[in-house]
Structure formats: C-alpha cells, structure tokens
Amino acid sequence: MVSLLADVSATPGGHEEKKTALMNGLCKLVGGNFWIWGLAADFDPEVPAIYTAMSTGGFTGEQMPKLLIALENDKLADAMRPLGREIKRNKSQVTRIADDYDQDNAFEIESVRRPWKEADIGPPLVCYRPVANNCLSGIGIYRRYDAPPFNRREAKIAHIVMGEVAWLHEQGWPWESALKVPHLPRRCRLALNLLLESLPRKQIADRMEISRHTVDDYVKHIYEFYGVHSHAELRWCK
Numbered sequence: 001m002v003s004l005l006a007d008v009s010a011t012p013g014g015h016e017e018k019k020t021a022l023m024n025g026l027c028k029l030v031g032g033n034f035w036i037w038g039l040a041a042d043f044d045p046e047v048p049a050i051y052t053a054m055s056t057g058g059f060t061g062e063q064m065p066k067l068l069i070a071l072e073n074d075k076l077a078d079a080m081r082p083l084g085r086e087i088k089r090n091k092s093q094v095t096r097i098a099d100d101y102d103q104d105n106a107f108e109i110e111s112v113r114r115p116w117k118e119a120d121i122g123p124p125l126v127c128y129r130p131v132a133n134n135c136l137s138g139i140g141i142y143r144r145y146d147a148p149p150f151n152r153r154e155a156k157i158a159h160i161v162m163g164e165v166a167w168l169h170e171q172g173w174p175w176e177s178a179l180k181v182p183h184l185p186r187r188c189r190l191a192l193n194l195l196l197e198s199l200p201r202k203q204i205a206d207r208m209e210i211s212r213h214t215v216d217d218y219v220k221h222i223y224e225f226y227g228v229h230s231h232a233e234l235r236w237c238k
Contacts, residue, residue, distance in 0.1 A: 001157065004029065005164055015172025019055050022168065023139065026161055027058070030154040032141035034058035034121065036067075039173045040136040041181060045084025048077040049136065050189060052181035053173050058142075065197050066119035069207050072190050073115075079106035083128075091130050095159035097150045098123035117145050125150040127162045129169045133179060137169035184225055191218040195231065 004025040011021040023035040035058060038051035056064060083101045087094050098107065106112050107123050116122065124140035131137050139162065143150070162169075181189060187208070194204045205215045228234050 001029065001161055004161065008165070008168075015168060016055060019168055019172070020057060022161070022165060023055070023057055023141075026158060027141060029157055029161070030125065030141060030150065031143065032058075032125070032150075033144055033147070034063070034142040036124075036140045036142075038138055039131075039178050040138060041133070041178050043084075043088070043130070043134055043136040045081055045088045048072075048074075048186070049080075049084070049138070050181060051138075052178040061197075063119050063121060065194055065199050065203070065207055066115060067121055068190065068193050068197070070112075070115035070119055070121070073106075073112050075104075075106050075109055075112050079104045083126075087128050087130060087136065093127065093129040093159070093163055095125070095127040095155050095162065097125050097152060097155045099149070099152075100155075101126065120145045122147055123149065125155055125158055127158050129162065129166075131170045133175065135173075135178070184222065188218050188221055188225075191215060192222050195219065195222070195234065 004022070007025065008018050008022045011018050019037055023037060027033070027035055034056070036051075036054060036056050038054040040049040041052045042050065059067065079102050082103070083094065083096060102123065107116070122143045122145045124142045126138065126140050128136055128138040139158075141150070141158065181192070184192065187210075190208065191204055194207060199207070201215045201219065202212060205212045208215070223229060223234065226234060
C-alpha cells in the first residue's frame with residue numbers, strides 16, 4: 001500500500017492520470033478486474049446517486065453501457081439507501097462489500113441480476129467520501145460475474161488506500177458541468193451517459209427499452225440543455 005501511494009505521487013500528469021494509476025494499482029492489491037471513480041452531484045440518500053463525472057478502467061466497449069443500465073435499477077437503489085443515509089449522517093468515508101450493503105439481497109432478484117450477468121460484472125466493492133458542494137466521490141471495484149465476492153480484508157485495504165488520497169477525492173473534477181447535470185430528468189441522464197459512451201441512438205433505445213423516437217426527444221433535450229448542436233460538441237462540453 002505504501003509503495004502504491006508513493007508511485008501515485010510520482011506518476012506524471014494531472015489528477016486523471018494519478019486517479020488511473022491509483023485505481024489500477026488498487027485493483028491489483030484486491031484482485032479487481034474493473035473500476036469506476038465518479039463524482040455524484042447534489043447528493044441525497046433518498047434518491048439514486050447521479051454520477052456526473054467519471055473515470056473508468058478495465059471495461060470493454062460493450063461492458064460499460066451494460067453496466068450503466070445495470071446500475072439504473074430501483075430495487076438496487078433501495079438496497080443502497082441505508083448506506084447513503086450512513087454517509088450523510090457521519091460525513092466520513094465509508095467502504096463496503098456486497099455482504100454489507102446488500103442486506104435485502106437485491107442481487108438475487110432476477111431483474112437486478114440479469115443485466116449484471118449479461119455484462120459479466122459482479123457486485124462491487126465500494127468506497128464513498130463526501131466532498132465539497134454536497135458531492136460524493138465514490139469508487140467501485142468489480143470482478144467478473146462468476147468470480148468470488150470481495151471480502152472484508154480487501155475492503156479494509158481499499159479503505160486505507162482511499163483514505164490517504166483526500167486530495168484526489170476533492171480536486172480535479174469538472175465542477176461546472178458536474179453540478180449542472182442533476183437538473184436533467186433522470187432518464188435523460190442515462191441517455192446522456194450512453195451517448196458519451198458513443199452508443200448509436202438505436203442501441204440506446206434497445207438498452208433503455210424505449211423507442212427510437214423517445215431517444216431522439218431525449219437527445220434534443222440534452223443538446224438544448226447544454227447549448228450544443230452535435231455529439232462532438234457535447235463531448236467537448238462534458
């Protein structure tokens with residue numbers, strides 16, 4: 001752990017490069033295959049978290065859109081709500097494995113389990129830390145779907161490492177755009193994330209199980225929201 005933290009400090013580049021180096025190294029320590037580090041804006045434990053800035057590693061081009069869909073599940077959000085309340089109440093870093101946060105066995109429900117299995121991604125080890133502007137810096141470390149679950153020793157390693165990098169939690173985020181996104185309707189936010197993953201509109205419609213016409217309406221609203229006229233402009237804006 002000490003060696004990893006030293007390597008991160010010495011990594012050339014800015015916050016994004018250092019976040020990537022840290023997460024790649026942490027995955028090696030705890031046996032993870034994939035990772036996400038995101039910023040949830042306008043954090044409220046009573047509603048699903050809205051991740052408005054995100055770094056990822058290890059996922060294939062097909063897995064990331066499938067994971068975004070898998071995360072957009074009301075039953076999973078209900079299972080995570082007590083953890084959100086704990087974070088809001090204690091205002092401190094929290095690290096948990098599925099055995100701790102999934103008290104309702106949400107991952108055993110077919111409608112929850114199916115998209116995770118299709119993505120070949122298992123329940124994550126998560127670590128959240130409250131930061132400025134009522135935001136939440138959070139990581140998820142994932143294994144393949146059929147791999148053994150994370151254990152508490154691995155969670156402790158992650159907790160210690162992430163607790164030593166407060167500056168990476170609190171700095172380097174695109175604050176202006178991150179704080180704006182929560183004002184988009186929920187389904188538009190999912191369409192936005194899928195657009196930023198470069199999915200064609202037909203695939204977005206298939207993934208969200210909606211019509212192509214509805215996707216076009218979402219995209220039109222997103223473009224108007226950001227004041228852009230094309231996908232290229234949207235990516236630059238974000």
